[in-house]
Amino acid sequence: MANTITAIIVGAGHRALLYASYALQHPDRLKIVGVADPDPIRRQKTAQLHGFGQEMCFESAQALAQHPKLADAIINGTMDTQHVETAIPLLERGYDMLLEKPFAVNEAEMWKLQKTAKETGRKVMICHVLRYAPFYVAIKERLLSGEIGDIINIQATEHVSYHHLAVSFVRGKWGNEEKCGAPMLLAKCCHDMDLLMWLKSGIQPHLISSFGSDFQFDPAKKPAGAGKRCMVDCKIEEQCLYSAKKHYIDHPDRWAFYVWDCLEHLEHPTIEDKIRSLQTNNIHGRCVWDCEHTVVDHQSTMIQFEDFSTATLNMIGGTAKPERNIHIIGTKGEIKGVFDDSIFTVRKIDTTSESGWSEEVVDLAIGGDKSGVTGSHGGGDLRLVEDFVQVLQGEQPSISCTNINDSINGHLAVFCAEKARKGGTLFTMPRLG
Numbered sequence: 001m002a003n004t005i006t007a008i009i010v011g012a013g014h015r016a017l018l019y020a021s022y023a024l025q026h027p028d029r030l031k032i033v034g035v036a037d038p039d040p041i042r043r044q045k046t047a048q049l050h051g052f053g054q055e056m057c058f059e060s061a062q063a064l065a066q067h068p069k070l071a072d073a074i075i076n077g078t079m080d081t082q083h084v085e086t087a088i089p090l091l092e093r094g095y096d097m098l099l100e101k102p103f104a105v106n107e108a109e110m111w112k113l114q115k116t117a118k119e120t121g122r123k124v125m126i127c128h129v130l131r132y133a134p135f136y137v138a139i140k141e142r143l144l145s146g147e148i149g150d151i152i153n154i155q156a157t158e159h160v161s162y163h164h165l166a167v168s169f170v171r172g173k174w175g176n177e178e179k180c181g182a183p184m185l186l187a188k189c190c191h192d193m194d195l196l197m198w199l200k201s202g203i204q205p206h207l208i209s210s211f212g213s214d215f216q217f218d219p220a221k222k223p224a225g226a227g228k229r230c231m232v233d234c235k236i237e238e239q240c241l242y243s244a245k246k247h248y249i250d251h252p253d254r255w256a257f258y259v260w261d262c263l264e265h266l267e268h269p270t271i272e273d274k275i276r277s278l279q280t281n282n283i284h285g286r287c288v289w290d291c292e293h294t295v296v297d298h299q300s301t302m303i304q305f306e307d308f309s310t311a312t313l314n315m316i317g318g319t320a321k322p323e324r325n326i327h328i329i330g331t332k333g334e335i336k337g338v339f340d341d342s343i344f345t346v347r348k349i350d351t352t353s354e355s356g357w358s359e360e361v362v363d364l365a366i367g368g369d370k371s372g373v374t375g376s377h378g379g380g381d382l383r384l385v386e387d388f389v390q391v392l393q394g395e396q397p398s399i400s401c402t403n404i405n406d407s408i409n410g411h412l413a414v415f416c417a418e419k420a421r422k423g424g425t426l427f428t429m430p431r432l433g
């Protein structure tokens, strides 16, 4: 029987604890034996949940790295700008690592981390959870089988719902690029960019262009009568689609791990505690036009690969329903599907049929798989942890495996797209008339 892998959580936030829940379901495969986090409440809760003592609680990644190696691996769920600074000393200490995306926020630190991984010989897997979602795995298998031939073009679309956009990319942690270090394309769409690279099976992207802007939340567009806090001084709260009351009091469980993390010190916060926090110091109580919002809310990116195939990635924030669409067109057929519905169609050129094509609809019927036992991201979260554990146990990695070298292309494509968006060379159409 394979040995149990031991791991220490570094950054005991929402993501790392979600990955660590795999250990509670499969204690024979993964055991969490320690935590490093500056927050004493999070350290204590993690130690209680996983059953280890104070001696295995550390105040930071850097403090943990002062000790000799205490486990096989690290689950690194720190925030974006801390990934490289927390990862390097621990890789040098000899730990393998499951590292959250984006694993670096700029090119220089990306190469620095890759160099350390290479020099130390440690395994670093990046949390590109969508590669593990059964929907994308099934599509990847179809591509590998050669059914639709060589890929000519991929069209990927990501619709970020209005409530997700507001909680994460307007009011929340990723709304201001200067503070969080990550533009929207990196924070939200590095998964989608990674998927494009993975589906193209390692063929290098060559040319990239990108456009995007803050169409909706520019402070200049603040409606008359809007205040600073929805539940304090706003005259249009009742009509506003982005009212904090409507988002977080009428739906108190939606995005609870972001909205109520400032109340973590309370055992069972009441609705009155929540209202008071939105009225006072909770960042999610702010007017969406008064959040120092600097990231885009929509962005279109176009890529040409070295084999002259092309891809587009359209991210649009503020939609009614969250949805990822993919359409892959090959020389023999095409695959078209909606991730959130878990359904895709494989359509092939069929010279014998009257219509000219044949069609197969694949319904993975994994609706219930999107949360709970296999975590979120269409079932990808905990499948990723399972693969990480298996790789550490010496087994063959799955086709989804996200070692750091595989993840470079996607991140690099994002950095180039951002350079293009912020000031690349463009041709301006001459005005008519």
Ligand SMILES: NC(=O)c1ccc[n+]([C@@H]2O[C@H](COP(=O)([O-])OP(=O)(O)OC[C@H]3O[C@@H](n4cnc5c(N)ncnc54)[C@H](O)[C@@H]3O)[C@@H](O)[C@H]2O)c1
Binding pocket: 010, 011, 012, 013, 014, 015, 016, 036, 037, 038, 039, 042, 059, 060, 061, 062, 077, 078, 079, 080, 082, 086, 100, 101, 102, 127, 128, 129, 187, 377
């Ligand atoms: N894979 C995905 O689909 C996905 C989805 C959402 C977020 N993320 C990424 O996951 C990461 C974590 O997000 P989160 O919302 O869980 O964050 P979080 O803020 O809840 O947790 C981060 C934790 O790191 C701790 N920390 C700070 N400095 C530290 C240090 N020096 N050493 C150890 N710990 C330290 C903080 O105290 C905090 O508890 C981010 O990079 C985010 O972009 C990934």
